[in-house]
Amino acid sequence: MIDLNELIKAIGELDENTAIKILEDFISGNPTQEEAQRVVEACQRGMEIVGEKFESKEYFVGDLIFAGDLLARAIEMLKPYIGTKGKKGSGKIVLGTVQGDLHDIGKNIFKSMAEAAGFEVHDLGIDQPPENFVSKVKEVKPQIVGLSGLLTLAIESMKKTVDALSEAGLRDGLKVIIGGNAVNGEACAYIGADAWTINAAEGVKFCREWVG
Incomplete structure (x- = not known):
């Protein structure tokens, strides 16, 4: 039997060998x-502990990046066992970190988990302006758009992106989920998104519910 507390502790302490x-x-x-x-x-x-230690200045940016890589590796190892095992064709997601924000750890974790659940994910990358989301949505016709951002300024960028999708006539039938430390229920309402989360697993659950 796995000791979940031991795993949480290992990741929180950046103990790669023990965690793996x-x-x-x-x-x-x-x-x-x-x-x-x-x-x-x-x-x-475990990553939440890393985040807390980063905020308290016990950890630095390099530690945060290392933790993100460790978590991405863990998700990759678990991929065959999570989501809809082996199932493809769940739907399409256009994903990206919004303009002005360069953080991608959370986005990458969500991407890995969504792919494991059978989604076709089109990842635009970081610092993406609204027009790039509009262009990609026109191209691949996804059911869902995922907007990621860690910084407070990401809220305005997310709103501009959702507004741009609406102005382009692409919002009907398109679900928008936002994620990152900057988001909450109030921000979700302001942005005009359909759901918000700071938990990748919860975000994938929303997506699976949307596509049935």
Whole structure:
């Protein structure tokens, strides 16, 4: 049996060797989807500890990047066991970090989990202006657009992006989900998004509900 608290502690303390060993042992037992989802949530709780230590200046930007890489590796290891295992064709998502924001750790985690759940994800990258989202939505005709941002300024960029989608006549039937430390219910209403989250697993759950 996996000790989730030990995994949370290992990631929170940036103990890569211990975290990977725990995950390898877990995977060797051919876990169920439900068990794998609990491990993903434990990994994210470990990242929350990293975030708290970063905010308290115990960790630095390099530590944050290292933690993000560790979490992305963990998600990659768990991919075969999470989401709709082996299922494709769940839907299309256009994803990107909005203009003025260069953070992509949360976006990349969401992308990995969405792909594991069978979504076709078109990742625009970071610092993306509204017109790039509009262009990509016209091109691939997704059911969902995901807007990511860590900084407070991302809120205005997200609003401009949603407004641009509406002005281009693309908003009807298109779901918009926003994510990142800057978002909350109030921001979601202001931006005009359909849902918000700071948890990648919860975000994928919203997307799966939307596409049925």
